[in-house]
Amino acid sequence: MGSRRFARTPNLPLFEGGLPCTAPPLLPAQAGTPLGERRFLMLHGEKLAAERPAVWALRFSPLVGIWRDEGLLIETTGLPDREPELLRRVRGAFAAAGAPARGLLGCAPAALAALLRAGARPQVLTPDQEAAALPRLPVTALALPEEMIPALHRLGLRDVAALEAQPRGPLARRFGPAIAEGLAALRGRIAPFTPVRPPPRHVQAQEYLSPLCTAPALERAIGTLADQLCTGLLESGEGARALRLLAFRGDGSWQELRQGLGQASRDPGHLRRLLDRRIEELRPELGFEKLILAAEVTEALHARQAGLPGEETPQEALSELLDRLAQRVRIWRLEPRESHWPERAVRRASAFEPVVEAAPAPRPLRLLRRPIPITVSALVPDHPPFQIMIGKRVERVVSAEGPERIEPEWWRPPEDRPARDYYCVQLASGARWWVCRRGAMGDEEKWFVHGFLP
Amino acid sequence: MPPQATLTQPTEPDPTDRAALLAGLRARIARLDPGLASFGAPRAALPLSPELDAHLPWNGLPLAGLHEVLSAEPGAAMGFSALLLARAQAALPGRSVLWIAPEPDAYPAGLARLGLSAASLILVRTPRPADALWAAEEGLRCPAIGAVLTFGETPDLTAARRLQLAAETGGGIGLLLRPDDESPGPTAALTRWRLSARPSPEAGPHHLGEPGWEIALLRARGGRPGAWVGEWDAARGELRMLAPAQAGAAKRRRA
Numbered sequence: 001m002g003s004r005r006f007a008r009t010p011n012l013p014l015f016e017g018g019l020p021c022t023a024p025p026l027l028p029a030q031a032g033t034p035l036g037e038r039r040f041l042m043l044h045g046e047k048l049a050a051e052r053p054a055v056w057a058l059r060f061s062p063l064v065g066i067w068r069d070e071g072l073l074i075e076t077t078g079l080p081d082r083e084p085e086l087l088r089r090v091r092g093a094f095a096a097a098g099a100p101a102r103g104l105l106g107c108a109p110a111a112l113a114a115l116l117r118a119g120a121r122p123q124v125l126t127p128d129q130e131a132a133a134l135p136r137l138p139v140t141a142l143a144l145p146e147e148m149i150p151a152l153h154r155l156g157l158r159d160v161a162a163l164e165a166q167p168r169g170p171l172a173r174r175f176g177p178a179i180a181e182g183l184a185a186l187r188g189r190i191a192p193f194t195p196v197r198p199p200p201r202h203v204q205a206q207e208y209l210s211p212l213c214t215a216p217a218l219e220r221a222i223g224t225l226a227d228q229l230c231t232g233l234l235e236s237g238e239g240a241r242a243l244r245l246l247a248f249r250g251d252g253s254w255q256e257l258r259q260g261l262g263q264a265s266r267d268p269g270h271l272r273r274l275l276d277r278r279i280e281e282l283r284p285e286l287g288f289e290k291l292i293l294a295a296e297v298t299e300a301l302h303a304r305q306a307g308l309p310g311e312e313t314p315q316e317a318l319s320e321l322l323d324r325l326a327q328r329v330r331i332w333r334l335e336p337r338e339s340h341w342p343e344r345a346v347r348r349a350s351a352f353e354p355v356v357e358a359a360p361a362p363r364p365l366r367l368l369r370r371p372i373p374i375t376v377s378a379l380v381p382d383h384p385p386f387q388i389m390i391g392k393r394v395e396r397v398v399s400a401e402g403p404e405r406i407e408p409e410w411w412r413p414p415e416d417r418p419a420r421d422y423y424c425v426q427l428a429s430g431a432r433w434w435v436c437r438r439g440a441m442g443d444e445e446k447w448f449v450h451g452f453l454p
Numbered sequence: 455m456p457p458q459a460t461l462t463q464p465t466e467p468d469p470t471d472r473a474a475l476l477a478g479l480r481a482r483i484a485r486l487d488p489g490l491a492s493f494g495a496p497r498a499a500l501p502l503s504p505e506l507d508a509h510l511p512w513n514g515l516p517l518a519g520l521h522e523v524l525s526a527e528p529g530a531a532m533g534f535s536a537l538l539l540a541r542a543q544a545a546l547p548g549r550s551v552l553w554i555a556p557e558p559d560a561y562p563a564g565l566a567r568l569g570l571s572a573a574s575l576i577l578v579r580t581p582r583p584a585d586a587l588w589a590a591e592e593g594l595r596c597p598a599i600g601a602v603l604t605f606g607e608t609p610d611l612t613a614a615r616r617l618q619l620a621a622e623t624g625g626g627i628g629l630l631l632r633p634d635d636e637s638p639g640p641t642a643a644l645t646r647w648r649l650s651a652r653p654s655p656e657a658g659p660h661h662l663g664e665p666g667w668e669i670a671l672l673r674a675r676g677g678r679p680g681a682w683v684g685e686w687d688a689a690r691g692e693l694r695m696l697a698p699a700q701a702g703a704a705k706r707r708r709a
Contacts, residue, residue: 314548318598322576325589330579334562334572346562357573358562365532365568367561399657426662430651431527451561454533454568454665454686 037127039083041090042112044071045101053099054196055256059248059290060090062203065193068143071101071116073109073193083124091122097252106130108188114141134186135161142182148175160186200294201238204228211250211287218279218288225293226271239264239301245275247282248290255282262326262352263319264299270320277327322351334358340406342367342450362401362424364434364451371448374435381441384423388435390449400425403437418444424453500541500627503684503693506669510645511677517545519644520594520618520628524635526650530667533568533686534649535603535631537693540569542601542627549600549626550574552593554586556606567688574600587613594620594628603629614642638672646673652683655696664688666696 041061047053048071057064063075076086087105094101104112106125111134115125118141125133137160139152152175157163163171164183172180184190204225212218222245233240241264245257257278265271275293282288325331335349336358349355376385384400402423418439426432432453438446468474499514501507507514515521515538523538525531539551551574553560558579562572578593580586586607593602594617607630609617614630621628634648648670654663665688670681683696 314598317596318550321592321596321598324592325578329585329589332577333575334560334577336562336572342561351576355573357571358566360566361563362567363561363564364529365536365561365564366559367564369557369559398653399659399662401660401662424662426653426657428653429527430530430653430666430668432529432651432662432665451564452527452529452532453564454529454536 037107038075038077039105039107040109040112041074041076041087041103041105042067042071042109042116043074043090043094043101043103044113044116045094045099048072048094048099048101051196053094055246056097056248056252056254057090058197058246059205059254059292060086060093062197062292062294063195063199064197065195067109067113067193070113076105087122087124108186109193110143110182110185111188113143114186117141117143135159135164139163142186144179144182148179151175197244198296200244200296201298202229202232202236202240203292203294204232205290205292207290208288211284211289212291213284213287215279218282218284219276221291222275222279222293223268223272225291226275227268229293229295230266230268230271233266233295233298233301237300237302238295238298239266240271240295240297241299242295242297243271243275244292244294244296245278246292246294247284247288248292249284250286250289253285257281258296261319262322263316264301265316265320266301267316267320270323274323274327277324319352326351339409341409342406344409362453364453367451368449371436371450374447374449376435376437376447385425385435385447388425388427388433388447395431396428397425398428422450498545500538500545502538502541503695505682505695506671506693509671509677509680510674515541515627516644517542517627518622518625520614520621520630520642522630522632522638522641522643522646524633524638524646524648524672525631526634526648530651530665531631531649533665534647534667534669535629536565536568536570537686538627538629539601539603540565540571543571543574544569546600546626549598550576552576552578552589552599552602554578554580554589554593554602554604556581556586558605568686569691583607587617590628591616591620593624594626595624597624599624600626601629602626603631605631606633608632608635608639611640611642618642618644641673643673644675645671645677648672654685 049066049069051066054064054066054072057072057074061074061076061079065073067073074090076083079086081089083105087103091101091103102116103122104116104120104125105123106112107127107130111130114137115133118137138158139160140149142160152163157166168180168183181190206221206225208221212221229240241261243259243261245259246254248254259274259278261274322331331351332348333351333353333355334346335355337345337347339345342363346358372390375389377387378385384397384402386397388395388397400423403421404423406420406422408417408419421437423435424432425435433449434451434453436448436450438448497512498517499507499510499512500517501514521538523531523535543549543551551570553575556579558577560572560575560577562575565572565575578589580589586604587609590602590604593599609630617628630643638646650668652666652668654666657663665686667684667686668681669684671679673679685694685696687694
């Protein structure tokens with residue numbers, strides 16, 4: 001138990017008393033991040049580990065994840081800003097939004113989180129600085145199960161240097177695989193994190209000095225973003241299948257719009273037309289100060305000369321038309337299904353996929369969704385009708401074909417569905433109806449017109 | 455065509471040259487209304503049946519146009535409309551057909567008997583009439599759509615004119631299937647038909663025979679009205695006209 005006295009708690013600051021990490025010099029501007037090296041910004045603060053702050057943080061980088069239940073992880077690899085300015089800007093924005101956060105910019109998310117837990121000040125760490133600071137970290141700063149800390153202390157393992165000096169095999173046998181994974185993560189060998197939104201393949205963002213409030217301004221801004229997005233898509237030979245528009249307001253709230261496309265496209269005109277129709281859904285309130293347009297899902301699209309009007313193939317013209325129609329009304333195709341039951345013999349299929357053809361059958365051209373109830377007279381109960389009363393009108397039947405008995409499918413509930421007898425009848429006026437008797441003959445039978453034959 | 459316009463301008467100052475004046479005016483009208491300019495010019499048409507084709511001024515039902523079908527009997531009118539859609543599908547391969555209705559309830563097995571393939575049929579549900587007209591116009595303007603069928607809508611003259619212009623852009627046919635009306639009013643459509651049923655002559659008590667239709671052409675732009683009694687021959691896939699003596703009965707209903 002004596003060892004526990006020396007155990008450091010997260011409340012105790014780590015960097016005190018002559019440790020060299022107190023004030024690392026700010027880095028000169030980085031020309032670019034070396035290949036294969038990823039940079040992350042870890043933010044710790046009150047209530048940061050939630051979806052709302054994470055989505056809000058998408059304005060800084062397209063890759064934002066929630067790190068355990070402590071804070072946010074923002075991948076900054078390849079961002080155009082200089083890192084110290086980026087850190088200052090992100091922390092300033094979080095402070096202005098009412099959620100002050102401590103941030104550390106470095107290479108390994110787990111190491112950054114451990115350093116923050118140990119009380120490191122917000123700064124940008126070079127890989128060397130990070131590597132130098134790690135051995136002095138106490139084991140309490142690592143994300144290890146609580147009951148493991150006293151056991152480690154009892155063995156005399158108080159900091160990361162002592163822990164890393166141990167052979168991994170016995171350590172893993174004694175404490176389980178979590179400790180080996182934790183050590184590997186500290187050195188940045190594994191850096192798993194799940195972004196709150198799937199990383200888009202292509203993204204365009206723009207900040208506006210004066211907030212955008214009016215529809216024409218939004219239309220122009222979104223149009224410009226769409227043009228830039230299409231340029232990027234053209235360069236990589238892809239077409240967008242799903243778009244996401246994120247619009248950030250000045251007061252820290254934002255709005256998200258999604259738009260799907262029936263067929264991969266990188267035609268700026270088509271994207272503009274689709275997005276323009278959604279502008280009325282945007283609520284600028286005091287104005288949007290940042291817009292991000294991302295192509296979430298993309299597909300390979302063969303290079304083709306673009307921009308000659310009237311030369312688009314019918315396939316493209318059709319998918320563009322269907323995209324426009326689907327925005328406002330419901331569209332579908334009809335696909336045959338293996339069933340004799342008239343209502344079940346077709347099912348709705350996506351309008352964007354091809355369907356197989358139906359075999360011709362003596363069926364009406366339209367199947368009435370609500371069959372019209374009728375009263376029927378027949379000479380003998382199981383004879384075809386010779387007179388039909390529809391409402392108060394009486395129609396005489398001159399010829400009738402049938403019956404065509406359709407039995408219910410017993411494998412589908414409800415099991416006591418009655419069978420139907422269908423007749424094609426021709427009235428004296430020449431009209432042809434598809435009528436059916438539902439239920440057993442006698443008092444239970446009910447008659448309906450289920451459709452009109454040509 | 456702006457280059458032509460600038461060319462014809464210098465010839466206009468001479469007011470006595472009637473031919474040049476008329477040609478100039480015709481060119482201006484052609485620029486204003488491409489549909490009117492092609493009036494009388496041969497345009498692509500759908501074959502219906504030898505008798506109907508000979509009667510219509512376009513030798514068939516013209517493509518790139520709007521047509522109205524008044525439904526005196528739902529089955530016959532639907533059958534005739536489906537036949538026109540099928541002919542449009544055959545004449546414009548690769549193009550799709552839009553079926554626009556408040557509650558679209560097409561049934562592929564029945565439509566296949568009239569030659570209409572459900573593979574290229576797209577159903578559009580439009581609970582509001584404004585949506586139906588918008589969808590019809592978008593569809594007609596699209597070069598990938600061969601025919602658009604709109605149910606129950608009675609567009610006013612302006613809306614119908616818009617549809618007609620859209621059809622001229624896209625090259626397909628627009629069909630307005632609407633309930634029969636004693637005074638259907640003026641229209642911007644190229645033709646207006648009324649369809650009612652006619653008992654088949656070879657029907658017996660247990661045999662319906664081929665579907666018989668009374669086809670009345672109420673209006674055709676640049677053509678004469680007419681009336682026929684036709685029969686759909688499903689086996690040979692053609693519309694057959696019966697004895698024209700019976701046409702008088704159809705004419706009487708037209709009053």
